[in-house]
Amino acid sequence: RKEVEQDPGPFNVPEGATVAFNCTYSNSASQSFFWYRQDCRKEPKLLMSVYSSGNEDGRFTAQLNRASQYISLLIRDSKLSDSATYLCVVNGGSSNTGKLIFGQGTTLQVKP
């Protein structure tokens, strides 16, 4: 079983749609959670951290369910510029918090 699992997609949605991505992780000791965004042939960039209480940044909402070891990302009113690969990321557990483990990514294509 992979340490971080995501549905690779692609998700093809029209502009203005709401889309949700899910991710599961295997290490119950993980303490930090993130969503990174990667554009085609570019480097990954931090989109947002994920907190236990859930957090929102504009059109983006992230949720964490520690009991189910599940993370989600919701994008509302999607824009063409949201087209990218979204990477679910968790740290390597309480003994290795510097190590980040990346999911394979979920590809989003927003169409006009």
Add this chain to the structure above:
Amino acid sequence: DAGVIQSPRHEVTEMGQEVTLRCKPISGHDYLFWYRQTMMRGLELLIYFNNNVPIDDSGMPEDRFSAKMPNASFSTLKIQPSEPRDSAVYFCASSFGQRGEQYFGPGTRLTVT
């Protein structure tokens, strides 16, 4: 701020040759990470340093790979000898603090023929 700088951006080499990838982290960052990305395996952490000291090299695939950080502003990842299966994009990233946001460089696209 120039961000994380990597060189070369592209490298094409023949099997058996030595390859050296270079990274300059963001000034003031105390953590440096080397990653490899392929279609099959995604983004994998190879090794990371804290204050120039290697902390975890469990992701280094085999003895052909080595990494050094002689000072706070420079790191190298060396592959000797290179093999076609080493073809990938190699990213360097740096952060301030263990849980700080990791900033990635533009990557080095390596092709071994």
